[in-house]
């Protein structure tokens with residue numbers, strides 16, 4: 001071999017040793033790669049010489065095995081599981097203790113002296129503690145001398161999958177469904193277990209496996225067996241399974257003539273169905289229901305109320321300790337009404353009428369998962385009904401899987417909003433965690449962004465949204481920044497400069513997106529793909545499925561007047577909240593067009609007119625995607641090549657599409673404003689007709 005070849009071989013080996021490992025993103029934040037710093041490894045290893053586990057229940061075994069696998073990877077050495085620590089020190093003891101000073105059953109305590117003790121009142125508490133301990137190592141924190149207690153603030157922390165029997169996912173952008181219904185119950189895809197591991201590691205304890213636009217097929221004996229097989233995989237990870245149900249199932253699969261919730265035969269059908277389910281799945285969680293919403297049937301078809309429908313199902317589940325999660329996402333096809341007000345109008349009068357095992361699940365905003373929405377007014381007006389939160393992780397309105405949008409700031413913005421329901425500091429978070437109204441049940445759900453893509457979420461950085469949701473569901477006081485930082489370290493790199501750069505990208509990404517997509521309180525829940533810009537769309541089967549219904553652009557100005565002069569939706573909020581938003585002079589700019597129809601030439605607090613401010617935001621938003629690209633280029637050396645290229649490609653697409661969004665809005669709105677594009681911004685290179693053509697071509701895909 002000549003010297004040149006030997007040199008090249010050496011160089012390749014050296015480069016590979018220094019470069020991050022190849023990684024396809026499958027391992028999520030549970031990578032457990034060897035900690036690079038040998039002395040750090042040795043310090044950890046001294047406190048992790050064995051894992052002592054006295055119990056033998058499935059969840060405890062999971063805790064020990066997860067800890068063992070994690071330590072093996074991080075420390076590069078086998079850590080034995082023993083049944084008792086005896087006199088030994090330097091190990092980790094996993095134990096349940098009924099008298100633990102945690103606030104609730106799923107909380108954990110980690111203390112460290114000669115041994116590190118991870119304890120919970122229940123097995124699940126120990127499992128969450130084991131993952132928390134691993135997180136300490138993954139993020140470079142100390143593990144000895146620890147003294148920490150952590151409790152979930154919300155009881156039911158769930159994912160909602162909008163997955164169908166044919167493997168498709170409504171609003172899913174990461175491949176097809178994770179659940180192979182045709183293969184179940186016989187074949188158990190190993191991925192089901194990895195799904196459960198990921199969820200348990202962030203504290204998620206429930207999952208609804210099928211779409212809220214539900215098929216009655218899920219309640220047939222054939223499908224219940226499949227669902228039971230999934231439940232068996234999830235159980236050792238402390239995760240309960242729930243089903244979305246089709247309200248008229250007693251008719252469609254039960255052979256009854258009605259689905260009237262007050263009909264005794266219908267009641268019996270559901271009670272029998274519940275018994276059948278619990279025989280197969282003894283720890284079944286309950287039902288999620290979308291009724292009288294977007295064409296889905298419900299109790300109102302029989303002149304009954306949402307409470308009648310929910311309570312009927314609640315009675316069927318109560319003997320088995322199951323719960324009903326009834327969605328408040330409702331609005332009628334009334335062009336004259338304001339969709340913003342619909343859920344409040346239907347649900348507020350029912351406060352206090354729901355059975356004890358019912359939770360009403362409310363989307364964070366009054367419309368539909370828009371890039372920026374004010375909090376739903378319902379959170380401030382139903383003290384006698386447990387209200388659960390519904391966030392969306394899948395990026396229906398957030399650029400699917402090609403745009404980078406870190407969602408923790410969206411979640412936090414809503415959770416930290418003050419409803420003033422019992423005076424100042426009555427945040428949405430305190431409503432849903434039950435601390436304000438002593439709700440007996442508390443819940444939070446995220447519409448999942450997972451799919452069959454190898455990296456689970458399509459966009460590699462969208463994993464951060466799943467992660468942050470779970471962690472916030474556990475503790476809503478955590479900051480977006482802390483969670484981003486944690487996720488980056490566990491998933492992408494621990495190199496400080498790159499951690500900082502990526503964290504910064506994540507934190508700014510939502511505002512960048514809002515700027516080029518829907519600045520200052522514009523919204524765009526019109527019908528169709530929910531992706532292509534189409535502010536001109538004015539025809540649809542219902543008026544509230546057009547674009548013009550929402551932005552209300554005309555020759556005078558832009559925005560939806562929701563003050564007393566307009567739809568008066570603001571009246572649904574407490575006076576203190578109304579005060580913040582009622583006056584266009586003082587309404588914060590991010591919410592301005594949600595509540596006001598503002599003249600094009602109106603001077604805003606920024607010193608610019610509405611038109612100039614809009615243009616500034618559209619243009620700087622689109623330009624900022626270039627900034628994201630530059631930031632990403634800087635972390636190349638510290639991120640594995642596959643993930644790096646994947647994100648770089650998506651950012652390039654995002655850049656192209658951001659300009660597309662900017663051009664569509666600016667050119668369309670200019671027809672009303674009749675104002676020039678302000679300097680230093682340049683007129684779009686294409687015409688409005690050309691953008692419209694582009695959108696038509698997109699829609700043909």
Ligand code: GCV
Nearest residue numbers: 162170171212213290329368
């Ligand atoms: C599951 C929006 C989405 C629908 C979704 C609905 C809902 O309208 O576009 O796909 O249906 O919300 O949350 O029920």
